[in-house]
Amino acid sequence: MLVDDAPGKPCPAARRNIGIVISTRVRLARNLAGRKFPTHPDGSDRLEILSDIKRVVGTLPGGDAFAWRNIDEESPLECRLLVERHLISRELAEGSGPRAVALNPERSLGMMINEEDHLRLQCLMPGLALHEAYARTDRLDNQLSERLEFAFDPFYGYLTSCPTNVGTGLRVSAMLHLPALAMTRHIEKVYRAIIEMRMAVRGFYGEGTEAYGELYQISNQATCGKNEADIIDDMDAAIAAIVRYEERARARLAASERRQLEDRIWRSWGALRHARLMNTEEAMRHLSSLRMGLAMGLFTDIRPSELDRLFLYSQPAHLQRLEGRELEPGDRDAARAALFRKSLGGEMN
C-alpha cells in the first residue's frame, strides 16, 4: 500500500504544523528526446517509456527504495487516496494507458510517469521549504539526466507537452491557510496581487477547484525567462508577503473582533462534536476554524496531530478507507459526522 493504513500516521506534508504555510511542493517536467508526448492520442510509446524510466531509476544510488505502482492497475479508490494526499495529480489518476507513480519510503519525493509529460519529478514537504524541496528534486533530476536523454533545446529549454511548462519545467507551489484574509474579505486583494506577480492561485486540489477550508495553493506561472533560483526566490518572497498579510489580518481580528472569532471557533467545535451529517466542505471549514484557533492561541482542546488526522480522514476516499467500504455521498456525510463525534468526545447516539 502506498498510503499508510495507520490512522495516526499522517502524510509528510501534514506533520504537526499549525503555521500558515501548510506544505511546499516542487515539480520538474521532463520528457525523453525523440518520443511522442504522453498526450499524443496514439499512446504507442507509453509502455516502453515507462519501462525505460523504471529501469534507469533502478540503477540510481538508492533507486531501488522507490515503491512503484501502475496507476492503470489500481482501483479508483486507491487512486483517489493518492490524490487526496497530493502524491499524484488528478490528471494521472484519471488518465488512460500505461502510467505509474514511484515514491520514496517517506513519500516525500516521487515521480509520475506518463502524466502530461513522460516524467514529472516532485517533492512535497511540510511547512515552507522551497529551497530544500528544490534541492532534492534537482539532485534526482541530475542523476536521471546522466542516464536519460531529455528533450531539451538550448533556446526553449526543457520541452514539454504544454508550452506553459517549457523552459525550466519548474512549478513551485505552497498550500497556505488564510482564514483571516478570507474572513476580512482581503483575500480578493491578495488574489489580484498574486496575479500581478505572474503567479496563480488555486483551490485545495489544484486547478479548477474550490478553496475549501480556506486553503489556497499559490504557484508560479512563468517557467521560462527566469532561472530556477530566481523562480524560487520570487516565490519565497511572495509567500513571505502573503504570510505577513495573514498575520496582520489575524492580529486585527484578535484586537477588534475577538468575540466573533471565538464564537466561530466554538461553534465549529460544537458542530464537529454533535452534527449528524457533514459534507467535506463544511468539515474543512470547521477544521479550518480550529486550526486558526490553535495557531492564535485561542483554542487548545485538540492536538495539532489529531486535527491533521481528521482533516485527512474527512476527505471522501480516506473516509471510505476507514469505513472499509464504498459509501454513497449521503452515507459519507453521516460517516464523517460520526468520525468527528467519536474522535472529539461528542455524543454517539
Added chain:
Amino acid sequence: MYICQICKKSPATIHLTDIHNNVKKEVHICEACAKEKGFNIQTAANLPQLLGLAAKKGEGGKLPGTLPSALAAAVLPASKRRTEAKDTVCPVCGFTWKRFTEQTRLGCPCDYQQFGDQLRRLIASQLPPRASRNGPFHVGKTPARTDPAAAENIRTMRSLERRLRDAVTEQDYERAALLKSELDALAHEATGKVEDAG
C-alpha cells in the same frame, strides 16, 4: 497562457493593449477569431500599439515587398517563408498547429521546431516582465548530457537571428548586416563542434 476572450477555447496569440484616459485595457484573442471579427492585420499593422502584430506578420507570413530577396533568403529558412495559411504537419507526430490549438497540448518535442514562429509568439506572451522577448527563453539549467558552452552558443545564435529579423522588418539594413556577420562568425565557430539540439 491566455485563452482567446472571444471563443474561450483556443490559445490567444494576438495581444492588444490600449491605454485611454490612463486606463489600460488588454485584449487577448486567437487568430481565427481576429479574422472572423474582420480584424484587418495589414491596416492595423500601421498603428503603434500593434507593432508586435506587424512584426509577426512580416516574419511568419508573406514578407514585405520592399525586402531585398537575397537578404530575406539569408535570414529566413525555407520553412519560415511559407504563408501561415498552409498549416504544416510535423513529420514525427503528425500534429498541425490547428490541432495544437484545439487540444492545447503538443504531439512531440519536434513541434517546437515545426511550429517555431507561432510557438515563439505564444511563449513570449507568457514571459515574466523583465525577460527578453527575443529570447533565449530558457535561462535555467542544462541537462547533464548537454555541453553548456555549446548550448550557450546556440542560444546566442537564435537570439541574433531574431534580432536580425527585426532589423530586416524595420528595414534597418546597416544593423542587419552587422548582425549577419556576427551570426556568421558564431556559426563558423560552432560548425563541427555541436549539432543543434532541436
